[in-house]
Amino acid sequence: MLRFLSAIVFAGLLLSGCATQGAQEDGAANAMHAYLAGMPKAELHLHLEGTLSPETTVRITRRNGLDYFTTVEEVKQSLASRPPGLMGFLAHHFKSQEVMQTRQDFYDATYKLAETLADNNIVYVDVFFDPQAHTTRGVSFADMFEGIDAGRVDAEAAFGVTINLIMCIQRERSVESALEMLDQAAPFRSRIIGLGMDSGPEYGNPPVKFRDVYSRAREEGYFLTGHHDVDVRDSIKHIWQSLDVIGMDRIDHGLNASDDDELTKELARRGICLTGSPVMRSTDPAPQDVDRIMALDSAGVCVSLNSDDPEEFESGYLTNMLILFQGASGYSRADMTRLMLNAFNSIWGTTTDKNAYIAALKSYAAAHDVVWGEVMSADDSDKAAE
Ligand SMILES: [Zn+2]
Known part of the structure; x- marks a missing residue:
């Protein structure tokens, strides 16, 4: 009987020990999630057309x-x-973006997006938009752009989110169409910070196809970036083109660089940043490309995390994506802070603005006992989750 009672007491202790350990793990996860949610954030890879909620x-x-x-x-x-x-x-994406027809539609989309970004504690964002997707179906460039820009200005005042706009070439369209887009954008040049390239397919539409468009955009003062989707045929070759022929300031996606030592070293040497998007679909078991992002980070490449098309991917907006990525990578608070520092370091704002954002991030980290030396170096940081 005594032995039986002892066994019950022992089993009870084991269960309560498990429960205590489980509660501690839940507490640590909750603390990490709260840290990521509250962190001041920048996002550099976000398509306006991919942020339309069903509502x-x-x-x-x-x-x-x-x-x-x-x-x-x-x-x-x-x-x-x-x-x-x-x-x-893209089939759904194209159909969805075609609902926007008037200046008011573009205004509403931009303003609503900014409200959601503010909920994610995003303080700076570069938003892509695809003029050709709209002008080729009869929307005027001016209506589209003035709607987006008015939404941006009002949203900045209402929510305190700084928004810059990047106009994208749809790479499956002709060079002539892209040059025409630059012509149409000329009256609005001072309100568009950069030229990007998206859509697809990428294979058959490499960066060099638009060499003349990028060259003219550079002369007109745009910053340059472009999509290099993951696991596309010739992806590494395309990244080299964008570095050496086009002279891009940033690379969107580009995570296949981790498969090539020479390219990884060159990106780290030049300090060219990759806007990674480890997004998740309902059919995916976890956020994609976590291993590649970790490999690039530990090799000293500047890589940031971005939500891409948050209404069209299961990973959603940036806070949720950071939580998913942290869970899959086991990254510490310092590591997660470094990825956000990479985003702030690669924005195209003024040095004063950039330094102010970084100072705010630094002070947030310090208030949560994160050692800045561990943020600055992937090699020194403790990869164990806190
Ligand atoms: Zn994208």
Whole structure:
């Protein structure tokens, strides 16, 4: 009997020990999530056309009298039934962006986005937009741009988020179409900070295709970036083109660089930053490319985390993506702070603004007992989750 009672007491102690350990792990995870949620953030890879929520989409389609995406369920069904891969993703993306037709639509999309970014404690953001996707179906460049820009200005005042705009070439379109886009953008040049390149397919539409467009954009004072999607044929070759032929200031995605030692070393040597997007689909088991981001980070390459098209990926907005990435990588607070420091270091704002953002990040880290020396160096940091 005594032995039986002892066994029960021992089992009880074991269970309470497990419960205590479980509670401690939950507490540590919650503390990490709170740290990531509260951290002042920058995001450098975010497509306006990929941030339309189902609710905003339906509001706009009803206002414009369209006969598709008339209910939230219809939008969600379209998202859920996408074929795998970039082109399947783009099929929904193109259909969704076509709901925007008037200046008011672009204003609403931008303003609503900024409100959500502020909820994520994002203080600086570069937002991509695709003029050709809209002008080729009859929307005027001026209506589209003035809507976006007015939404940006009002949202900055309302939510305190600084927004810069990057105009993207759709790479499947012609060089002539891209040059025409530059012509149309000329009256608004001072309000567009950079020229990017997105859409697809990438194979067959390499960066060098748009060498003359980028060259002219450089002369006109735009910063330069462009998409290098992951695991696309010739991805490494395309990144080299963007570095050596185009002279891009940043590389969007570009995570295949981790597969090539020479390219990894060159990116680290030049200090060219990659805007990584370890996004997740409903069919993915976890955020993608975590190993590649960790490899690039430990090799000294400047790589940041970004949500890309948060309404169209399961990973959602930036706070959620940071939580997912941290869970998959086991990165410490210092490591996560370094990835955010990389984003602030690669913004195209003034040095004064950049230093102020970094000072705010530094002070947030210090208030949470994060040692700045560990933030600055991937080699010195403790990779164990805190
Ligand atoms: Zn993108």
